[in-house]
């Protein structure tokens with residue numbers, strides 16, 4: 001594997017761990033304001049992110065590649081309301097999608113077909129992640145003025161998890 005691809009895959013592991021950290025912090029925020037459905041949703045997201053990191057880790061091992069460890073940043077947690085949290089989550093997912101695309105482009109330039117094939121799963125997954133957050137963000141936006149509806153949504157989410 002080319003060094004650049006190894007470097008980007010290792011960096012992606014770090015992004016995925018950061019995503020888990022960020023969503024866990026968002027889950028804490030929702031727990032603290034007693035929105036348990038949203039808290040559960042974010043906690044599940046955090047778990048998924050750990051699985052994403054593990055997937056890349058396993059792929060590097062499979063290719064007999066070096067795994068490097070980097071510092072995981074602390075997320076900013078100064079959200080003011082649910083809308084604010086979801087806005088950040090969706091922006092974050094867009095940033096992660098762009099990182100996956102950058103990785104894919106590099107793998108393509110280097111004719112690393114195995115990595116391109118591996119990344120297909122992530123390209124698909126990012127579509128789902130962005131869509132999941134976007135739907136929630138839009139619902140929150142629509143219900144912004146009515147806390148009773150937001151509470152009903154929270155109950156719905158609580159049932160779904």
Ligand code: OFO
Pocket residue numbers: 016019048049052092093096126129
């Ligand atoms: Fe790993 O998909 Fe979200 O960040």
